[in-house]
Amino acid sequence: MSAPLLQLEGVHTHIGAYHILHGVDLQVARGELTVLLGRNGAGKTTTLRTIMGLWPPSSGTIRFDGGEIGALSTPEIAHRGFAYVPENMGIFGDLTVRENMLLAARGAKRVEDIDAARLEWVFGLFPALRRFWQHPAGLLSGGQKQMLAVARAIIEPRQLLLIDEPSKGLAPAIIQNMIVAFRELKQTDTTILLVEQNFHFARQLGDQVAVMDGGRVVHAGSMADLAGDEGLQQRLLGLSLAAHQ
């Protein structure tokens, strides 16, 4: 087995006086989709933000592609090959869809500089973005905003996508659309770390899974094993898979 692309060891994070992460150990395998599951307040979002340098770790190591990144600033981490989709999607509502995409394409000064084939591919994944290209992103529906958030993350090739609850608040039909898009992404060997609470969504996409509780990873293994073990689901997540379907 090749070395993991991302590896966290004993990561602690404090936010002000609060101790949120209590020694997170996590590995994200290269070319696979790893799902981070857990209840509300388990520390999933904090883990992603810590990886991105938005809340720097107070101790522990974060290694990416062999190099330590725990002390780097957020822009430096992004330049290492990370793309981040936060829980609130981070859409610039006053800018158009086109302007949002142009910002995400760091190498492009103008839209014309964006790789046309890649843009077409993104439009293929999310056709609504082509239709609303010149519209202010703030006017998009919740599902369309989520599509734009993911589209921004993939408009240029990145080594690792960190995506926080892409299914949150979306209608079932749009969630299905997202699943199709993520499957297409997986075919491009993109490495993804996905935070989810929707186990039904996670099960359809995940290769690996890590379950968090109380600011720690309490289980790590293959998604197939977790999906096939109702007792484990009950113990780790408090609900069986059937209850999520």
Add this chain to the structure above:
Amino acid sequence: MNAITTANPAPEALPTVTPDRIPLLLLPVLAIAALPLMGSFSTWVTLTFAGLAMGMIIFIIASGLTLVFGLMDVLNFGHGVFITLGAFLATTVLGRMTGWTESESLLRNLLAVLPAMGLAMVVAGGVGLAFERLIIRPVYGQPLKQIMITMGGMIVGVELIKVIWGAQAIPLPLPAAFRGSLLFGEAAVEKYRLISVIVGLAVFAVMFWVLSRTKVGLLIRAGVQDREMVESLGYRIGRLFVGVFVAGSALAGLGGVMWGLYQQTVTPEMGGQINVLLFIVIIIGGMGSVGGCFIGSLLVGLVANYAGFLAPKVALFSNILLMVIVLMWRPEGLYPVGKR
């Protein structure tokens, strides 16, 4: 990468995009409402031009301040020092070029004024860089300390200006070709006010172009809304902020030259006096909004001039009243910035 066709359950149409033009209408509505109160059309034209000229100069000064707040939530109460600095530099440059400024030739006047403006912008920008590094950077994210330390920075700056130029007022006469008025029928419009309007419009046009047509402008607009996301996309917002702060300081220096020429006198306290107007303008406009700052500046200029003519005793209070009315109508200002 093969394009795939996904089911698209999203609705086909979005709400129609209708730009919010109501705040824009405030300017003609205010001007037209003032017309019957002025007694004569020529007085109204003169006062309206005076108001627009004052508003344009305030906009030049305040535009950087509103962007600085929008990008980093930094309330810089020391902004006035750059105004004062620019004005005093102009007294030095123009004082040494009286042969040029007293010439009736517009070209010779411009060859004196433009270097004064250029020097004011360069020095104010440089001092702004030092101000950001030494005074503001240590107190990012600490609003109360920002207020205290930027006010302190302004006091120290003004005292340094007094050390260099003295504590007395220094006259800053208009160059010869800028003096006098142009007559439009019976209405007299001072030439310098016309020049101020033209310069203000030019600054607004350049700023509009940069913000809407360049990637740096896009980053500034995005940073005003969500700086954390801009950093997550890989851009160093700190550098962007320094650039905006320096540009804002340089524009304040330019505004200081123009304000000094407008008043024809320069005092060490002038920056502090205009600071109040600047904060009224950026609050009225919506903090972080350049468009709002533009409308707010013109409203403040018009109200100050109309009130000064109609009811001089309430002139000082008039802009506070304007701010209260606007905030009762739109509590986040005319063009609120969708911040996270």
